[in-house]
Amino acid sequence: xxxxxxxxxxxxxxxxxxxxxxxxxxxxxxxxxxxxxxxxxxxxxxxxxxxxxxxxxxxxxxxxxxxxxxxxxxxxxxxxxxxxxxxxxxxxxxxxxxxxxxxxxxxxxxxxxxxxxxxxxxxxxxxxxxxxxxxxxxxxxxxxxxxxxxxxxxxxxxxxxxxxxxxxxxxxxxxxxxxxxxxxxxxxxxxxxxxxxxxxxxxxxxxxxxxxxxxxxxxxxxxxxxxxxxxxxxxxxxxxxxxxxxxxxxxxxxxxxxxxxxxxxxxxxxxxxxxxxxxxxxxxxxxxxxxxxxxxxxxxxxxxx
Amino acid sequence: xxxxxxxxxxxxxxxxxxxxxxxxxxxxxxxxxxxxxxxxxxxxxxxxxxxxxxxxxxxxxxxxxxxxxxxxxxxxxxxxxxxxxxxxxxxxxxxxxxxxxxxxxxxxxxxxxxxxxxxxxxxxxxxxxxxxxxxxxxxxxxxxxxxxxxxxxxxxxxxxxxxxxxxxxxxxxxxxxxxxxxxxxxxxxxxxxxxxxxxxxxxxxxxxxxxxxxxxxxxxxxxxxxxxxxxxxxxxxxxxxxxxxxxxxxxxxxxxxxxxxxxxxxxxxxxxxxxxxxxxxxxxxxxxxxxxxxxxxxxxxxxxxxxxxxxxxxxxxxxxxxxxxxxxxxxxxxxxxxxxxxxxxxxxxxxxxxxxxxxxxxxxxxxxxxxxxxxxxxxxxxxxxxxxxxxxxxxxxxxxxxxxxxxxxxxxxxxxxxxxxxxxxxxxxxxxxxxxxxxxxxxxxxxxxxxxxxxxxxxxxxxxxxxxxxxxxxxxxxxxxxxxxxxxxxxxxxxxxxxxxxxxxxxxxxxxxxxxxxxxxxxxxxxxxxxxxxxxxxxx
Numbered sequence: 001x002x003x004x005x006x007x008x009x010x011x012x013x014x015x016x017x018x019x020x021x022x023x024x025x026x027x028x029x030x031x032x033x034x035x036x037x038x039x040x041x042x043x044x045x046x047x048x049x050x051x052x053x054x055x056x057x058x059x060x061x062x063x064x065x066x067x068x069x070x071x072x073x074x075x076x077x078x079x080x081x082x083x084x085x086x087x088x089x090x091x092x093x094x095x096x097x098x099x100x101x102x103x104x105x106x107x108x109x110x111x112x113x114x115x116x117x118x119x120x121x122x123x124x125x126x127x128x129x130x131x132x133x134x135x136x137x138x139x140x141x142x143x144x145x146x147x148x149x150x151x152x153x154x155x156x157x158x159x160x161x162x163x164x165x166x167x168x169x170x171x172x173x174x175x176x177x178x179x180x181x182x183x184x185x186x187x188x189x190x191x192x193x194x195x196x197x198x199x200x201x202x203x204x205x206x207x208x209x210x211x212x213x214x215x216x217x218x219x220x221x222x223x224x225x226x227x228x229x230x231x232x233x234x235x236x237x238x239x240x241x242x243x244x245x246x247x248x249x250x251x252x253x254x255x256x257x258x259x260x261x262x263x264x265x266x267x268x269x270x271x272x273x274x275x276x277x278x279x280x281x282x283x284x285x286x287x288x289x290x291x292x293x294x295x296x297x298x299x300x301x302x303x304x305x
Numbered sequence: 306x307x308x309x310x311x312x313x314x315x316x317x318x319x320x321x322x323x324x325x326x327x328x329x330x331x332x333x334x335x336x337x338x339x340x341x342x343x344x345x346x347x348x349x350x351x352x353x354x355x356x357x358x359x360x361x362x363x364x365x366x367x368x369x370x371x372x373x374x375x376x377x378x379x380x381x382x383x384x385x386x387x388x389x390x391x392x393x394x395x396x397x398x399x400x401x402x403x404x405x406x407x408x409x410x411x412x413x414x415x416x417x418x419x420x421x422x423x424x425x426x427x428x429x430x431x432x433x434x435x436x437x438x439x440x441x442x443x444x445x446x447x448x449x450x451x452x453x454x455x456x457x458x459x460x461x462x463x464x465x466x467x468x469x470x471x472x473x474x475x476x477x478x479x480x481x482x483x484x485x486x487x488x489x490x491x492x493x494x495x496x497x498x499x500x501x502x503x504x505x506x507x508x509x510x511x512x513x514x515x516x517x518x519x520x521x522x523x524x525x526x527x528x529x530x531x532x533x534x535x536x537x538x539x540x541x542x543x544x545x546x547x548x549x550x551x552x553x554x555x556x557x558x559x560x561x562x563x564x565x566x567x568x569x570x571x572x573x574x575x576x577x578x579x580x581x582x583x584x585x586x587x588x589x590x591x592x593x594x595x596x597x598x599x600x601x602x603x604x605x606x607x608x609x610x611x612x613x614x615x616x617x618x619x620x621x622x623x624x625x626x627x628x629x630x631x632x633x634x635x636x637x638x639x640x641x642x643x644x645x646x647x648x649x650x651x652x653x654x655x656x657x658x659x660x661x662x663x664x665x666x667x668x669x670x671x672x673x674x675x676x677x678x679x680x681x682x683x684x685x686x687x688x689x690x691x692x693x694x695x696x697x698x699x700x701x702x703x704x705x706x707x708x709x710x711x712x713x714x715x716x717x718x719x720x721x722x723x724x725x726x727x728x729x730x731x732x733x734x735x736x737x738x739x740x741x742x743x744x745x746x747x748x749x750x751x752x753x754x755x756x757x758x759x760x761x762x763x764x765x766x767x768x769x770x771x772x773x774x775x776x777x778x779x780x781x782x783x784x785x786x787x788x789x790x791x792x793x794x795x796x797x798x799x800x801x802x803x804x805x806x807x808x809x810x811x812x813x814x815x816x817x818x819x820x821x822x823x824x825x826x827x828x829x830x831x832x833x834x835x836x837x838x839x840x841x842x843x844x845x
Contacts, residue, residue: 018823018835025661026821034311133714135763196769279827288834 020288022279031172031293035255036275043252044275047092047145050252054270057251059244061270062088066146068132074125081111081124081146088150089124091131092143098191099136101127102149102164114163115190150271153263155236159183159201161226163190167203167241167261167268170277170289171249176242177292179203180284181235186225187216199223200284201230208238214284241268248273318815325812329805342802349609349794351578353543354385356422356604361597363413368393370419370599371592373539373584374404381427381582390419403584413597425543426610431575432564434481440532448558451534457505457587460526468510469527480533480559484566484574487527491520491568501550517553517569522587524555524568534558537587538565543579545607551583551590609794645678647800650810652677652787657817659786664826665779668760673780676757677787685788689781691731692757696777698727699758700765717759724758 022031036044043050051061065087066080081087085106091099101124102114111119119127130136131144156165163184170177180202184190187197194200199220202212210233213220221231235241245259248270258277261268282289336342361368370393375383388395393408408419444452454460472490473483496514504512504519506526515523521537528535535557542552554567554576565576583590593599633643652674659665659673667673680688702723706716765773790796800806828835 014835018828018831021823021827021831021834023821023823023827024664025824029819029821279830282831282834286834288831 017288020291021282022288022290022293024279026290027279031256032276035172036257037253040253041275044254044257044273045093046143047090047094047272048143050273054248054251054273057247059248059251059270060267062150063148064145065148067092068128068144068146069141071129071132074128077125077128078121084146084148086149087146088148089127089131090145090147091136092145093134094131094136094142098193099127099131100191104149150262150264150269153236153265155233156263158228159223159230159233161223162186164192164262166192166271167235167263168277168281169205169242169245169259169261170257170281171245171259172256172293172296174246174249174255175296176205176245177296178281178285178287178289179205180281181210183223183230185215185223194278194280194284199230200280202281202285203235203238205242208235208241209233210235212284212286214286217283219286235263237263237268244268244270318819322812322815325808325815329803329808332805333803336803349798350426352424352426352608352610353579353581354422354424354606354608355541355543355581356420356606358418358420358602358604359408359591360416360418360600361413361593362416363410363597365412365414366594366597367409367411368413368417368594368597369592370408370594372406372590373588374406374421375423375425375540375581375583376404378582380430380576381425383423383425385422385424387420387422390421392417393419402586403588425581427543427578427581429576429578430565432559432562434484434559434564434574436479436481438480438560439477440480440483442532444534444558448534451536451558452529452532454526454529455587457503457522458526458529459505459507460529462507462526465506465510465523465526466530469530472527473531478531483531483533484528484557484559484564487524488566488568488573491524492571495520495523495568497569517567520568521553521555524566528555528557536563536585538582539584539586539588539590541581541583541603541605543581543605543607545605547602547604549602551603552580554580556585644797644801645681647804647807648791648797649674649678650807651796651800652791654810654813655787655790656783657814659779659783661817661820662822662824664824665783666776667780667783668757668764668776672757673783673787674791676784677791680784680788681792685785685792688788689784691728692781692784693777694727694731695724695757696761696773698724699761700770700773703762703765717762720758720762 043053048064048067051064055061065084068074068077086102086104089101089103094100101119103111103119104114105112107118109121111124113119128144131142134142136142150164152160152164159165159181160183165181165183167179167181169179180200182192182194183199183201184192185197185199189196192198194214197216199213199215201210201214203209204211210231213222213230215224222229241261241263244261248259249255249257252273254273254275256275256277258274260271260274262271263269279289337344357372359370359372361370374386374397375381376399377383390408392413393410396407396409398405398407406421410417459465473486475482478486494513495509498514498516498519500516502516504515504522506519506522509515509519509523512519518537525535525537535555538554538556540552540554552569554565554569554572556563556565558564564574565580566573567576567580591599591601649671653671656667656670656673660667660670676688676692680691683691699720702720703716706719711719761773761777764776823831
C-alpha cells in the first residue's frame with residue numbers, strides 16, 4: 001500500500017514537472033504556427049534573404065563576398081576566390097551546420113581547410129555544385145554563399161578550440177527565453193550541432209554565466225577533448241549579445257525563433273536565425289522551457305490556452 | 306486582431322470536427338437501422354482457392370481429358386475461375402445437374418499440363434427432418450431416376466433386401482426413422498476403409514467395410530429400396546494443402562429438399578462448409594484417353610476474405626454501398642484497387658499516431674502506408690525485406706558513386722537504375738527458386754522506390770548512417786503497423802461497407818492536429834527533467 005502511495009506521489013510529481021517541458025507538438029502549434037506566419041518562413045530558411053533584412057536593420061553579420069546560383073558561374077571560381085585569404089562556403093538554405101566549408105588560407109594552388117584538409121579547385125567546384133543542386137537543403141535547388149570567416153574571441157577560442165562555437169538564444173515576442181552555447185568537439189567533426197555530438201553549455205540569460213554542460217546525453221563540466229572546465233564562465237560581450245539578439249528579433253516578423261550568434265574579438269556577429277529552433281536546449285539547461293514561456297506570455301496571451 | 310481570427314478559426318475547427326463525426330455516424334446508423342445492413346457482413350468469410358493440376362505424357366496421339374467443375378448454388382459460390390491449359394483447348398458444358406470441362410489436343414508430344422483454378426465460398430447447412438413424416442407412396446415423374454437400380458446400386462439384390470430388413474424392420478417406418486437407422490448402421494457397423502478404388506453397394510455389404518463410394522452406394526440402394534429417392538454426390542473436402550482424394554456422399558430427397566448424409570465422417574442431414582460439390586450421380590470425376598500416364602492433384606489454399614457482396618442483396622437506396630461501387634466498376638476500377646485506395650487513409654492515420662503521439666521519425670508521412678499496401682502482394686515479411694533491400698542498395702550505391710565524385714542528379718539516376726535492376730533480379734530469382742511472393746517484388750510501385758532511394762541517399766549524406774539506420778528501423782515498425790491495420794479483414798469490411806467512416810479518419814486527424822501532449826519518446830528524451838527532481842529549476 002505504502003509503495004503504491006509513493007508511486008502515485010512520484011507520478012503526480014512527474015506530471016507536474018512534465019507540464020514545464022515544451023514538447024514538439026506544443027512548440028509547433030502554440031509557438032511556431034501562432035507567431036510565425038508561413039509566408040515569412042523563407043526569411044529564416046534562406047540565409048541571403050535574412051541577411052538583407054537584418055543588415056538593413058543594423059544587425060552585424062559576416063560580409064557576403066559572393067553567391068552562386070548557376071553552374072556556369074563556377075568557371076570563374078578560382079579567379080573570384082583569389083581576392084580573399086580566408087572565407088566560408090555555405091548553403092543558403094542549409095541546416096545543422098551541414099555543407100559548410102571553412103577555408104583559412106592557401107596551400108600552393110589549393111586551399112587549406114580549418115581542419116587541415118586540402119581542397120583542390122575541383123573539390124570546391126564540386127561542393128558548390130552540390131549546394132546548388134540542393135544536396136544540403138532537401139530542396140530542388142539552392143544558392144552557395146561565400147562569406148567572411150569569423151575569427152573567434154580568444155576567450156571563446158579557449159572554451160572551444162576545435163571550431164567556431166555559437167550562442168543560441170530562443171526569442172519569443174522579441175524577448176530572450178533560454179540560451180546556450182554550442183561547442184564543436186572531435187565527435188561532432190567541428191560542427192556546432194548537438195545531435196552530431198557537439199557540447200552544449202547552458203547560459204544564464206541575466207548574467208551570461210555558464211551553468212550546466214551536456215555532451216552526448218550526459219551532464220558534464222569539462223570539454224570532452226580539451227578537458228577544460230566550461231562551467232561558471234562569463235561569456236564576453238554578453239549584454240551586447242542579448243542586445244543583438246533582440247535587435248535581430250525585432251527586425252523580422254517572426255516572433256518565435258532561435259538566434260545564432262558568434263563572438264569575434266570586436267563583438268558579436270549574428271550567424272543565422274532559425275524558425276524551428278530545437279528542444280534539446282531544455283536538456284542542456286536542465287530545465288523545461290514551457291513554464292518560462294507561460295510566465296512571459298501570461299498577460300495578453302495569444303497562447304490559446 | 307490575432308485573437309479575433311483565432312476565435313474564428315477555433316469556431317470553424319469545432320464545426321468541421323462536429324460535421325466529420327456526426328455526418329458519417331448518422332449515415333452509418335441509417336444504413337444499419339433503416340437499410341438493415343447485416344453486421345455479419347463485417348465478419349470475414351473462409352474462402353478456398355482450389356487449383357486442379359492435371360498432367361499427361363503424350364506420344365503423338367490425340368488426348369481428351371474430362372472432369373466436372375463445381376456449380377454455384379444456394380450453398381456454395383464459385384468464382385474467379387481460371388483456365389491455363391497450354392496445348393489443350395477447353396470446352397465447358399452445363400446441364401441441369403452438372404458442369405463438365407473437356408480439354409482436347411491433337412498430336413500431343415511430351416509432358417503437357419493443365420491448371421484449372423477457382424475460388425469457393427460455401428456454407429455449413431443442417432436440415433431438420435420432420436419426425437412424423439412417413440414415406441410417400443409416389444413421387445413426381447422427374448424423380449423416377451433416383452428410385453431405380455443401377456449397376457453399382459443393386460437395390461433389388463436379395464442380400465441387400467435382407468440386410469435392409471434387419472436394419473429397418475418396421476413395416477411402415479417414418480422417413481426420419483429410416484434414414485437414421487441406415488445412417489447409424491453404415492456409420493457404426495461398416496468399417497471405414499481408406500481405399501480409393503470402386504466399390505459397388507453389394508460388395509460393400511458383403512465385405513462389411515468400405516470407402517466413401519462403397520458406403521454411399523449402399524446408402525442409396527437402401528434408400529431407394531424403401532422408396533425414398535436418393536443420389537450420389539461427388540466432391541472435395543477442402544483442406545489446406547495438396548491432395549488427390551476426392552470424396553462421395555449421399556443426398557436423400559425429403560419433403561422437397563435434397564438432404565445430405567456422409568457415413569464416413571458421420572454428417573447426418575448436414576454438410577460442412579468445407580465440402581465442395583462437384584457433380585451429382587454415379588459418375589467418374591476424371592476421364593481421359595488411355596495410356597497417357599494421367600496424373601492429377603488438387604491444391605487447396607484457405608484464405609479469409611471480406612464479403613462486400615452481402616450488401617449487394619440489399620436496398621436500392623443511393624446510400625447502398627454496392628450501388629456506389631458500381632460506378633467504379635463501370636469504368637473498370639477493380640474492387641481490389643478500390644480497397645487499397647480506401648485503406649490508405651487508415652495507414653496514414655497509423656503513421657500520424659506513430660509520428661505525433663509516439664514520436665517516431667519515418668521516411669515521409671505516406672511512405673509507410675504506401676509500402677504496406679505494396680506489401681499486399683508479397684506478404685509483410687517480403688515487403689519489409691524489399692524495403693530494407695532498397696535502403697541498403699541506395700546506401701551502398703551512393704557511397705560508391707560518392708567516391709567517384711559525380712554530380713548529384715546523375716548520381717540519383719544511377720541509383721534508381723540500380724534499384725530497378727536489383728528488383729528485377731529478385732523477381733527472376735524468386736521465380737527460379739519457387740518463391741512466388743518474392744516474385745511480386747517488381748510490383749512495388751516504382752514511384753515509391755524512387756522517393757525512398759533519393760530520401761535515403763540525401764539523409765545519409767546529411768545526417769549520417771546512424772540516423773538513417775534509426776529512421777529505417779522506426780519506419781519498418783510503422784510499415785508493419787500500417788500493414789496490420791490496412792490488411793485487417795475487419796477494417797476492410799468495415800470501410801468497404803461504411804466508406805463514410807473515412808470522414809471519421811479526418812476527424813481523428815483534426816483532433817491529433819491539435820494535440821499538444823508530450824510524445825512518448827519525448828518522455829524518454831526529457832526523462833531527467835521529468836523524473837529527476839534535482840535537475841529542476843524553480844518555476845519562473
